[in-house]
Amino acid sequence: MKLMGDYHTHTVDSDGKSTLEENVVSAVNKGIKQLALTDHSFSHMAHGITREVYNKQTEKINELKIKYPNLEILHGVESNLMSLEGDIDVKPEERNNFQIVVVGYHYTYKPLSLKNFFNFWLPSVLHISTKKRVMKNTMAYINAMNKNQVDILAHLNYGIKVDPVKIAEVAKEKEVYIELNAKHLGFSDKQLKKMVETGVKFVIDSDAHRSKNIAKNNRAFAVIERLNIPHSQIANLNDFPKFKNYNKDKNY
Numbered sequence: 001m002k003l004m005g006d007y008h009t010h011t012v013d014s015d016g017k018s019t020l021e022e023n024v025v026s027a028v029n030k031g032i033k034q035l036a037l038t039d040h041s042f043s044h045m046a047h048g049i050t051r052e053v054y055n056k057q058t059e060k061i062n063e064l065k066i067k068y069p070n071l072e073i074l075h076g077v078e079s080n081l082m083s084l085e086g087d088i089d090v091k092p093e094e095r096n097n098f099q100i101v102v103v104g105y106h107y108t109y110k111p112l113s114l115k116n117f118f119n120f121w122l123p124s125v126l127h128i129s130t131k132k133r134v135m136k137n138t139m140a141y142i143n144a145m146n147k148n149q150v151d152i153l154a155h156l157n158y159g160i161k162v163d164p165v166k167i168a169e170v171a172k173e174k175e176v177y178i179e180l181n182a183k184h185l186g187f188s189d190k191q192l193k194k195m196v197e198t199g200v201k202f203v204i205d206s207d208a209h210r211s212k213n214i215a216k217n218n219r220a221f222a223v224i225e226r227l228n229i230p231h232s233q234i235a236n237l238n239d240f241p242k243f244k245n246y247n248k249d250k251n252y
């Protein structure tokens with residue numbers, strides 16, 4: 001069972017503690033073949049990077065690609081899910097700047113409007129989890145997949161409660177990966193078994209905020225073993241995922 005890549009990592013440019021290069025060096029030392037650098041994106045009030053910093057990262061990453069030729073480096077963001085309608089903070093017209101788009105909900109996203117504050121931001125912060133709200137949150141992720149070119153859904157059930165099985169059904173259809181996050185693995189065994197039955201594919205991600213944690217995810221490995229999840233359904237075990245936003249031959 002060999003982990004080939006880690007597709008969700010942070011640096012000092014958002015709330016991580018390590019630099020781009022420290023993450024890269026750690027990935028090389030751990031023996032993985034692909035690493036995505038995905039800092040919190042633009043609408044994250046506390047730690048989101050600016051577009052200017054993002055562009056600077058691109059330049060630095062192009063240097064790192066030459067310095068560390070044995071590691072394939074992907075540059076993208078952890079974009080914020082920001083509305084019931086599925087808005088995220090990567091605009092469709094700037095999609096070409098991203099090799100990977102991870103989408104996650106964080107209560108620190110900047111509300112889009114007064115309406116958005118009351119119908120999504122506030123109920124989420126208050127952890128309202130009535131059946132009706134869970135359904136609305138579930139639809140928010142489904143709308144996000146329909147509206148945007150999403151590669152990975154990060155840490156489902158973290159921050160807002162959803163029906164992960166319903167999301168998995170759509171993710172399977174849209175070829176979006178569902179993350180098994182090292183810190184926030186928010187599925188019951190029963191849910192996870194049902195998600196596996198949909199045929200959806202998962203990725204194991206560290207969500208590392210320190211370089212030493214790159215490629216580390218004991219929780220995911222334990223649950224895969226315990227529930228006997230077929231390795232063929234884990235896209236970065238012994239193989240590489242196919243990300244919609246990533247074109248190896250293109251210059252970013």
Ligand SMILES: [Zn+2]
Binds near residue numbers: 105
């Ligand atoms: Zn996150």
Ligand SMILES: [Zn+2]
Binds near residue numbers: 008010078207
């Ligand atoms: Zn993260």
